[in-house]
Amino acid sequence: MAAPRSSPAPGTALRGDLVAETLELTAVRCTLPRRLTAAGDWALAFPAPGRLSVHAVLRGTLWLTVDGVGRPVRLDAGEAAVLPGDRPYTLASGPEVAVAAAPPPPADAAAGPFLHAGAEGRDTVTLDGRLELDPAAEELLTGALPPVLRLGATTAEAPAVRWLLAQSLGELSSDRPGASFALGHLAPLLLVQVLRALLAHGGAEAHPAGLLRALADERLAPALRLMHGDPARPWTLTELARAAAMSRTSFAQRFKDLAGVPPLAYLRRRRMRLAQHTLRRTDTPLSAIAASLGYGSDSAFSTAFKRATGLSPRHYREAARATPDFPVQG
Structure with missing residues (x-):
């Protein structure tokens, strides 16, 4: 009979880094990583995903409009944005293009992680992923995230966000051994970058009370x-x-x-x-x-x-x- 597993006393593994200690207790999954390619004039409306969403632009330019936010946000190549997931949003080639409803995701996300809009071509290429968080992780973000958190190309977090989304999509699209294990470890790293971006650029002091404000x-x-x-x-x-x-x-x-x-x-x-x-x-x-x-x-x-x-x-x-x-x- 195998010996039972044991662990150090809870809370001692990462003593000193309060955010890291809290992340240690969370279960985070990356769901529906996806690549969008587009050309010409196009605009797709997406329903509120209900989960934290991260978008990164690899090529070209897109305009992000979030319900209830006055102005569209322009994202150029190398930039990224984080959405809390509680509002519908639109991705478009320009701020005044006629909008069509985005197709619903396939029942089997692994069968269709790619989406195309507009004319033939790849003028714009973006990656996006959604993070499914347990309550311990949600506590960090409750009230802290603005409707749109834009990460400029020169921020420290944007390159890491792009790389992590690309790796997540690659694992989802492949049948390589250990893909689900890799996805399980990429998702928490993506959440770390979101939290770092929020602390560095999100102006947390201006947002309502929440665990992240206390820990920071x-x-x-x-x-x-x-x-x-x-x-x-x-x-x-x-x-x-x-x-x-x-x-x-x-x-x-x-x-x-x-x-x-x-x-x-x-x-x-x-x-x-x-x-x-x-x-x-x-x-x-x-x-x-x-x-x-x-x-x-x-x-x-x-x-x-x-x-x-x-x-x-x-x-x-x-x-x-x-x-x-x-x-x-x-």
Whole structure:
């Protein structure tokens, strides 16, 4: 009988980089990577994809119009754009071309990752991909992404976005061994570039409260590192405020303003994310998980876990093992 798998104490793998630690807990998939070629006058209207979408222009120029955004956005070769996925949008050769509905994607995305518009030719070539995120990753982006985040050709992230989309499309279009494994690793890297672009160019301070704003805030960072570094400890508001060199009241208010939740509620949520990550990926006994997260007994841990996710830890582990795409809960 094979020895059970085990893992280090949750939250210790990437200590110090708070965004990386949070990404470590996420399950991200790249769905429907696709290449669009076009020539002449053309315009295609797409429904709201319902998922984070990333577009990169390899050749030519296109105009991106997002529902509710006043002006079309011009994207030239080498540039990219990120859309939250909650609005319809149009891709076109110009801002005033008659629009046609884009054809629906095939039932089997692998059978049709290519799309053509307009006349014969390849004046414009673009790549796009959609990222399917679990709630842990969505928390990073909630309220932080503008309707359109444009990445100019000279930004650090645009070349990486283009390369990752091209690799994703190549894996989807091939029958090479390990293609699904490769896609599974390219998607998180694409999300990293999106987050880097948002922090560098998106003006996060101007957007509503969300986890990304809290993780990127220098004043909250010392307290967050304490919670991430030792999630089992029963941190008090006084200890966390002292680490941030703030009064209890100021710290609690700033944390809630930026993160959207109070500090100790964030700590409880963090523990549940760590528990789900460990249950999905290891055979660590429930008693060890409970102790690593500061719960005095299995029953206390099980009660807290079920309150947060709707499932007992044992049932969650069984469901996650039986269904590879079983979502993170809560």
